[in-house]
Amino acid sequence: MSERTAGTTYVLVDGENIDATLGTxxxxxxxxxxxxxxxxxxxxxxxAQWQQDVKALFFLNASGGMPMAFVQALKAMDYEPIPLSGDASTKVVDVAIQRTLQALAHRPGDVLLVSHDGDFLADIEALLDTDRRVGVVAFTEFRNAGFTALESRGVQTFDLEYAVGAFNTRLPRLRVIPIEEFDPAAYL
Known part of the structure; x- marks a missing residue:
């Protein structure tokens, strides 16, 4: 692969999926x-991961109303909130993220999807085999196994808690720990 020039990383956040996994x-x-x-x-x-500018889109189901305080907080962090609505039978966030992934296939830029959802596998796979970087951020043990299968084709996977460090407190997760990461002090 030739030397990369700095570009844009598109961060697509499926907030409902992350929140539901965290809670449930x-x-x-x-x-x-x-x-x-x-x-x-x-x-x-x-x-820091890909050393370039970030365009962050945070998809929200606003069918029940606009969560203004959260939207304002997202904007203050440089996210572009994408409030969506639709009938109860439509997964508006999934549809919007799928459409966005499909649109990104026709423009340059790297993609970082923040979701566990296998509904995005086909659209992520369509982004592979190019010079773009593609990653998935999720809780590793709940991430759809199809993303792991795509690692051999270049998908980079990152854990939201351990790699990103997105939490102030340690979550009560049970995970397989690579021996080089094992710290007995965390259990004593």
Whole structure:
């Protein structure tokens, strides 16, 4: 591959998916404010990881109303909130992210998807085999296995807690620990 020139990393955040996984699968309850991801750290991680500018899109289901305080907080962190609405049978966030991934296939830039959802596999796969970098940020143990299968084709995978450092507190997760990362002090 030739030397890369600085470009843009498009960060696409499926906030509902991350929030649902955090609440249902990890905590077993609605997260407290101090247990939610620090979304500004995700942007810092994305900038540092691929050393280029970031265009961050945060997709929200606003069918029940606009969460203004959260939207204002996202804007203050340099996210572009994408509030969406639709009927109850339409997964508006998924549809919008799929359309965005399809649009990105026709323009330069790297892509970092923040979701566990296998609904995006085909569109992520369509971005591969080019000179762009493609990554998925999620909780590793809940990420759709199809993303792991795409690692051999270049998809980079990152853990939202351990690689990104998006949380102030350690989450009650059970994961397989690579021996080089094992720190007994964390368990004592």
């Amino acid at each position: 699968s990890i905590l077993g309850r609605r997260p407290h404010p101090d247990e939610r991801p620090r979304w500004d750290r995700l942007l810092s991680f994305a900038r």
